[in-house]
Amino acid sequence: MIHVDETDPVGEIEPPFPCRDVTIKRNTDVNDHYDMLSEIGRGKFGTVYLCREKSTGLELAAKLVSVNRRDERRNVEREVDVMRRLRHPRLIQLYDAYDWGKYMCVVLEL
Numbered sequence: 001m002i003h004v005d006e007t008d009p010v011g012e013i014e015p016p017f018p019c020r021d022v023t024i025k026r027n028t029d030v031n032d033h034y035d036m037l038s039e040i041g042r043g044k045f046g047t048v049y050l051c052r053e054k055s056t057g058l059e060l061a062a063k064l065v066s067v068n069r070r071d072e073r074r075n076v077e078r079e080v081d082v083m084r085r086l087r088h089p090r091l092i093q094l095y096d097a098y099d100w101g102k103y104m105c106v107v108l109e110l
């Protein structure tokens with residue numbers, strides 16, 4: 001039998017940053033605010049980079065997705081919309097989001 005521990009962690013997971021109310025920044029280049037350090041993964045839709053926020057030094061994951069079609073942009077907007085509602089210490093938290101014309105970037109807890 002498989003036992004699933006559904007109890008909430010108490011004091012064991014320290015969030016790397018306080019909850020943020022993220023809205024997508026339009027016509028803003030993510031590179032103005034973050035240094036992209038190295039590639040950490042690839043998914044079906046984009047490439048994920050280790051990045052560092054210039055103003056705080058905080059290390060995060062930046063998922064860069066090219067959005068040439070309207071449905072591609074809508075998919076990223078939907079992902080951001082879902083992630084901004086999910087607040088739990090065991091779930092990766094959304095930190096920032098950018099729309100830079102042909103590219104969108106979703107910045108996440110590492």
Ligand SMILES: Nc1ncnc2c1ncn2[C@@H]1O[C@H](COP(=O)(O)OP(=O)(O)OP(=O)(O)O)[C@@H](O)[C@H]1O
Nearest residue numbers: 040041042043044045046048061063092108109110
């Ligand atoms: N927040 C994160 N922190 C660390 N690594 C991450 C993070 N998000 C993604 N990655 C890495 O990047 C890879 C690609 O992630 P991405 O979300 O683009 O695609 P996926 O999870 O494989 O699913 P899909 O391609 O269906 O969107 C992951 O498999 C993981 O290795």
